[in-house]
Amino acid sequence: MRAFRRLLLMAALLGLWEAAARLLAIPAYILPPPSAVGVGLYRGFRSGIFIENIWITMLETFLGFVLGASTGFLLGTAVALSRRFEYYLYPIIIMFQAMPKVALAPLIIVWFGLDLTSKVINAGLVCFFPLMVNTIAGLRAADEDRISLMRSLAATPAQIFWMLRLPGALPSIFAGLEIAMIFALIGAIVAEFVGAQSGLGVLIQSMNFSMDVAGQFSVLFILSLIGLALNGIVTAVRRRVVFWDNNGRGHQLGGKP
């Protein structure tokens, strides 16, 4: 019943939008009615232009996510486990984080060219930080009593890491992965805006250029679906891996793209 009301509200909002666009005669290049967006979606999919660009953007996002997440995880682990590493490297990493990394995108394009590589690197740069901080926080949060217990059994530091710290950090690491996934999408789109030959970001720009606002809305709609799907994948994996902690939220340490 509540789900039904939720759908009803969405439909009502769309109806209101449609009515307003038509009755107030808002020009389609300012705000197209949802029906025009629907037509734009249909055309885009029929011509195959969406499929091709969705594939490219998702590939960039996914590879960037893998690159950024693994770097973030490794750096986070090193910082959490080694005082020396933390002392020398952490200030540099923090300074790097203070810089809005999307501002790096033009440079990345210059360095790595217009094709896939630069998008992957930009997506990776944007998404590595949330994973790093969440990994550090998770590994550091290991309960003192549990560490004492492991030590009392004469466990080696490696055993303490694999049997206690890492599993204990998983809820926090997955919280980081959820953010990182979305950040990777942002990074990929921004890099496409700055310089690319294909991808949904390029599509938005060319539609903008030809004043196809309905088309842009349809791409935005697709992007939010992609975001939801990517987030859904991470959440589903988390549920299986972190089975003992199913209110997983409340761990996220953010950062900004």
Place this chain on the structure above:
Amino acid sequence: MPPQDELIAVKGLTRRYGAVTALDHVNLTIASGALVAIVGPSGCGKSTLLRILAGLMPPTEGEAWLQGSRIEGPRRDIGVVFQTPVLFPWRSVLDNVLLPVDVQRLGRDKMRATAMNLLRMVGLEGFETHLPNQLSGGMQQRAALVRALIHDPSVLLMDEPFGALDAMTREQMNVELQRIWLERRKTIVFVTHSVGEAVFLADRVVVMSPRPGRIVDTLDIDFPRPRPLSVMNTEAFGVHVSRIREKLNATGGLE
């Protein structure tokens, strides 16, 4: 070198945390196979003493010996039960109990049957596959006890293991512990807040003063074993209890 029949020997042991002196020149010897209880007010250094014996922390001064060698770090043949269960939430009860087996690579397959027997003994049969957060506090602490026993250590260090349990479960656990001890003849050092628990369980009760922790009295308790719970209602039991209480009160301890 301490004499051989003394499994644990503590000499002039002092532990300071910054300006706080937790233990002040503690001397104590514990014979092999003994069940010694340590009572004392909160903050008198009982946990500190146990942590030093477990090799988790070095003393500031003095020394602690175990089986003829100085304690310099954790050892494999010690089982520790902490004030809280300290279970790993991602491990099932059985896997939690097998943690020492995994750490010390004793062979899971070989030890599974032992684990099942011990779990049955403490009444956790049927809960092997449950996660810790599906157990009550008392059940969790029983799992922690089984985990301390699984690798069959010669020494058990127990830090108020039953402090968080209700009175009834606690008495059951005391009877259970006595049974395990009679069966396996481990050396047990048992820290508690409860004078009654100490007198019921121990061969010897060590009374400590408030901070800085010193040993102010040692009593030998020689009720025959196995002791039934009804021993608590005897006059001799009451005499011991009130002597310990007096000591604790005289030194400003509570209870």
